[in-house]
Amino acid sequence: MPNRASTSQADTNCAASNQKVQRYLLAAGFLALFFANQSVLVLAVPFYQMTLALDPVWLSLAIAGPMLLGSSISGFVGRASDRCQSRFGRRRPFLLAGVLGLSLSFVLMWQVPADWPPLWQLGYFSLLSLLFFLALPLLAVPLSSLVFEQTPDPQQRTAVFGLASAVQKLGSLGYQWLVPLSQLALFSSFQQGVRWVGALTGTLLIALPGLLLAFRARETNHASNHKAAPATQPQVAPRDSLSLLRQRPLLRWLMLLCLLQLCGCAFVATLDYYLLVYAMNQADLVAGSWWKALLSSGYALAGLAFVPVLGWSNARFGAVRTLYWVFLLNLLGGAAKWWLYQGEPTYWLLFDAVLCSAAWTAMAMLIPPLLAQTEPAGSTAYGAVSALHHWVVSVSAALSMLLSGLALNTLGFAASAGAAQADGVLNAMRLLLSGGTVLCSFFALLVLWHVQRLQFLEEHR
Template structure:
């Protein structure tokens, strides 16, 4: 693939990140802290789209796989989905502030459901496109590396959106906080969601489009529900889902408990100081992640995706030991060691695992005579998003279990702090140890992937 095409397709990673994260990250300060909406109602409203995704994601996957047009089966949806995402995202923040709490929540639920529906229209075909950009085993990982770069750049900046609105207010460019947030969010909507989102549709190529048309014409296709079931009959896909669920469990315990330990254990309940260091840690994760992408790509090319993941899982397990020593009062300056080693984990997840999905789609075509990246992307995405939603609930249960009480501030019991540290360290190490063992069941080696490509090209021609 030409370098410029990889960059163009990678730009969609910015849109993907804002679709996944920005509403959830900014809804609480805007609707709760500024407009005064009940946080419990807001939490429920944020969970509703996950239920809606259970229906829309697989349907969009099926539509994208079977669609035919002069522009391909993915690109029309990517283009339209990005534009509609930008418009609906901006409308979320245009709620009339004089309405009652019920009216404000109704606005938020309706506009967020529209936004997440548009996000599905964009995200499922876009993710599918990244899977089918190249038939080459190693180049697939490089493509995912470009997507990850833009995702990490978004991660560096999105937490500063609310502060940016405050800057506009201080400079006199907006009349109040609400106007400032609306201005910032419309910039995100127009530039980073719609603008970046259309780039893959304009400059990306669908190399498997003719292959799919040929396969469908020659072989009878399975129905919708049978296709969903067949994704779970793919051993490699099931193992990858298992690895992802373990990653979410480990990540939930790490990213939530480290915040509480910073605030209540290391800074004696000082929310401001703890939040500043949490923000610095998050930025360090993103920065170290960007810098480690070339190392992950080099390692994957020199060895294989499986060996790369084994090395990364081992390093993350060792990082658990580092966490035990750095998350203690007076050691906050050393928390950046956590970012150095931990960032490798998330980069490997974003690049290597997504690249493995493309190999799984080859295996599926070999067996079922059809390119079904859309369905695999949809099922995988829905399982992941559901697990993330449940992980927030599980994180709250952990805090209750260890006896945490926010009213006590930094005066929590020694047993509570010990429980929090153990859950963060061991709760992060054990899932990754299980993942390291589960990885032994993953059947697609580099040699097998190359052989599958050879058989497919002999059967239906090269891409």
């Protein structure tokens, strides 16, 4: 008979193997979520605005409005998935519905007839955009909750989000190439290329990894044995998540940090595409898209390289001190953008990625574990925190889109003018890109000082 030591070792190895499989399944879910979050914006601007010539403000509203409406149900999804008692588990029914809704609406989003009037095209896109962003929290909120429930150890959570961030960075190597792929001579037109690329993205990069997660991911034992909530528990409402901001000061400052990077820096970062196309490539969409894809690949590779660096720094110095040097680097990158985005494009543009990619990696890798730490010890209801995070991410993305459209119109940008933009327009874009990154990074450093102060007070209470 095998001795107890060998049996125990075998059980330990089996548990470690199962845990590793679960982490890869979660990473597959984050890959689907990444392409769901990024691909709409990547294809919408060159397709609906630069090609079909829809007004940038109306296009921004067609994305931002549905995004805000979709994020408004995050609280419902979070509480409902915490309380769900289906035989398939608490999270799986929501994950499945979210993946199917996202993939189907994304495929249909790019099938708009090219000969329709602009108003009809805008209405078609708005409707599919609404369905898409209503499905997004069904995937995003339960996915984060699954990660939080895997382990109470902050370092292990950081490791899981580190793996997820690495997978997303690998996805970043491809997502900006969706536009150049759509421009290949293989397709009869750019519109046909977008239709095919959109269909393949929705099927292979959203549906396939998302369904793998939904069918194979395992909930933790205490999560699956979660008892039904008492009948006296309040009904699910969006304010359940928002009320956490009033109760937890540390959570407020962390969410403000998310807003500064995901809204402020993301808003000004949208201008680099316009500078690459209209200022540095004389309105050549093909050449500008190629340089944008190359820059995004640089961001992906640099961000991937920062994953182990951030993991080491987090283990050695803690998350907040790590974020300090990350945003100092981001501030320097913002200043460098002023010189990098002048003249004809060169490979020096990749220096932008070296300086600024760490901040985006940190938002995916370090912020979620910090948010989970604000939940009381022993909690099994992470839906509210996950919902709040998704809501802030969505609101940030929506505001950045609106601000981008308003900025383009305010500055006097006109796509029809090509490279012959009005005097000062392109320089104003460059100033906004550079100065906006510097200011947001500076305010992020101030927020981190408050976060560190609150952590100190809580530790010595």
